[in-house]
Amino acid sequence: MSTARVNSGTSKHADNDFITVLLQDHIGGLQVLHQNKWIDVPPVHGALVVNIGDLLQLISNERFKSIEHRVLANSVGPRVSVASFFSTGMLPLGRLYGPIKELLSEDNPPKYRETTIREYNAHFIEKGLDGTSALTHFEL
Ligand SMILES: O=C(O)CCC(=O)C(=O)O
Numbered sequence: 785m786s787t788a789r790v791n792s793g794t795s796k797h798a799d800n801d802f803i804t805v806l807l808q809d810h811i812g813g814l815q816v817l818h819q820n821k822w823i824d825v826p827p828v829h830g831a832l833v834v835n836i837g838d839l840l841q842l843i844s845n846e847r848f849k850s851i852e853h854r855v856l857a858n859s860v861g862p863r864v865s866v867a868s869f870f871s872t873g874m875l876p877l878g879r880l881y882g883p884i885k886e887l888l889s890e891d892n893p894p895k896y897r898e899t900t901i902r903e904y905n906a907h908f909i910e911k912g913l914d915g916t917s918a919l920t921h922f923e924l
């Protein structure tokens with residue numbers, strides 16, 4: 785699913801998908817949380833930003849970690865971004881997603897229970913962007 789928008793900012797969150805591909809304009813404002821510090825992601829003309837989302841963290845059993853990010857509002861002017869979210873969204877699919885079996889071992893037991901994307905999304909939406917991870921709810 786793709787969303788194009790003119791926005792002023794978003795509060796801290798990780799995306800509720802597998803991967804997000806993001807095109808931001810020259811205004812900037814996107815920041816990622818790295819070692820507890822907010823780091824600017826400066827716009828690079830012609831470049832795309834690829835963010836790991838919660839669902840990739842879940843199926844990789846945390847081999848890949850979703851990135852907490854936010855967009856700061858600034859007074860320079862309207863900011864346009866185009867985000868493509870790779871997920872099945874709210875489609876009523878019953879498929880279960882959990883840590884990929886081949887990645888698991890005695891030393892790497894599953895960290896999350898299986899869930900449907902629909903159930904995960906419903907929790908993500910109900911919880912809201914309160915700064916906490918929606919994945920905590922699915923931890924074993
Ligand atoms: O507009 C952006 O650069 C990012 C927006 C975002 O984080 C989102 O829509 O999930």
Ligand SMILES: [Fe+2]
Binds near residue numbers: 799
């Ligand atoms: Fe996001």
